[in-house]
Amino acid sequence: MPVIVTKRNLNSQVTYLEVDCPAIARKARPGQFVMLRVDRKGERFPLTIADYDDVRGTITVMYQRVGLSTQKLELLGPGDSILDVVGPLGNPTNTEGVRRAVVIGGGVGCAIAFPQAKVLYREGAHVDVIVGFRTKELVCLERSFRNNCSNLYITTDDGSYGRHGFVTDQLSDLLKAGEQYDVAIAIGPIPMMRAVSEVTRPYGLKTIVSLNPIMVDGTGMCGGCRVTVGGKTRFACVEGPDFDGHEVDYDELLARNKVYQSQERRAKEAHRCNLERMVNQLTKGGNEAWLI
Ligand SMILES: Cc1cc2nc3c(=O)[nH]c(=O)nc-3n(C[C@H](O)[C@H](O)[C@H](O)COP(=O)(O)OP(=O)(O)OC[C@H]3O[C@@H](n4cnc5c(N)ncnc54)[C@H](O)[C@@H]3O)c2cc1C
Ligand code: FES
Structure with a gap:
């Protein structure tokens, strides 16, 4: 079983995990992902391979703690x-032939965008990176990006760090100033990827977005990750996750991602109650809580 080598919190919501997976580390490329299952009762869920080291035989994932599976993952530490x-x-x-790129990340999407920026920069491309966060406390990976891009622009929604505003404000200014790119790569919340695509559309700038539909098997068998791109049905796990941002049906993607919201909320709540019960029992000295 894959063992956790390193774990650290990047901010109050996002965790960095380096996991010993030599076979995956040997083959991984930027933009690819893994499907994880934390324990026998757990769901399979996808996380992007944020980095990989084929010498150490490890891959890195960075995840936002949103629900049951990511909370269970959060309970593990180095050696587990x-x-x-x-x-x-x-x-x-696809980074082939890209000489100038703008990489845009929003929230935890910044972690997912990092390997793209890094590989393009190391391949000799000019890479402008725009990363946006709600507030200063959530800013992460600043030094990693600075070492792996030509220019870094940070925005915060509340103006507490970097430029006050959204990533799209910074992108608009760069495009209006005449910056030319071969491609824009946008990764983050669905509304952000949609907004970036609308900013780049009038410029005819090719825009790649990394889609995050619900995935169950991740191998093209269940149809859970169905998205509509350019009027055609595509399976994001095997045909993506990267797609042309100007062609994606974002309304459908948003609606499909909300389908299991009430079940997810209930599962998270039940897990929290179990944990609280366990802590209460332990602080009272009873050990039967471990039987839950
Ligand atoms: C290709 C791909 C790469 C991803 N990479 C990352 C990453 O690097 N870091 C990161 O923080 N998140 C990433 N995600 C999203 C991540 O999979 C979900 O946040 C995670 O599954 C949440 O599970 P949960 O049980 O903790 O939360 P839940 O409460 O179950 O769900 C919270 C939200 O997460 C999404 N989600 C839940 N289950 C799945 C699933 N099986 N497949 C896809 N989305 C789901 C839904 O939008 C849901 O509303 C990625 C998603 C995809 C499709
Ligand atoms: S996740 Fe099942 S087909 Fe894509």
């Missing part, structure tokens, strides 16, 4: 193992 990690899955981001 994850039940299974399958990958690399999906298609790598």
Whole structure:
């Protein structure tokens, strides 16, 4: 079973995990992801391979703690193992022939955008990076980006750090100033990827977005990750996750991602109650809580 080598919190919501997975580390490319299952009762869920080191035999994932599976993952630490990690899955981001790129990340999407910026920069491209966060406390990976891009622009929604505003404000200014790019790569919340695509559309700038539909198997069998791109049905796990941002049906993607919201909320709540019960029992000295 894959063992956790390093774990650290990047901010109050995002965790960095380096996991021993030599076979995946040997094959991984930027843009690909893994499917994880934390324990036997756990769901499979996808996380992007944020970095990989084929010498150490490790991959890095960075995740936002949003619900049950990511909370269970958060309970593990260095030396603990994850039940299974399958990958690399999906298609790598196509960086061929890119000389100038703008990479845009929003929230935890910044972690996912990092390998794209890094590989393009190391391949000799000019890479402008725009990363946006709600507030200063959530800013992460600043030094990593600075070492792996030509120019870094940070925005915060509340103006507490970097430029006050959204990533799209910074992108608009760069495009209006005449910056030319071969490609824009946008990764983050669905509304952000949609907004970036609308900013780049009038400029005819090719825009790649990394889609995050619900995935169950990650290998093209269940249809859970169905998205509509250019009027055609595509399976994001095997045909993506990167797609042309100008062609994606974002309304459908948003609606499909909300389908299990009430069940997810209930599962998270039940897990929290179990944990609280366990802590209460332990502080009272009873050990039967561990039987839950
Ligand atoms: C290709 C891909 C790469 C991703 N990479 C990252 C990453 O690097 N870091 C990160 O923080 N998040 C990433 N995500 C999203 C991540 O998979 C979800 O946040 C995670 O599954 C949440 O599970 P949960 O049980 O903690 O939360 P839940 O409460 O179950 O769900 C919270 C939200 O997460 C999404 N989600 C839940 N289950 C799935 C699932 N099986 N597949 C896809 N989305 C789901 C839904 O939008 C849901 O509303 C990625 C998603 C995809 C499709
Ligand atoms: S996740 Fe099942 S087909 Fe894509």
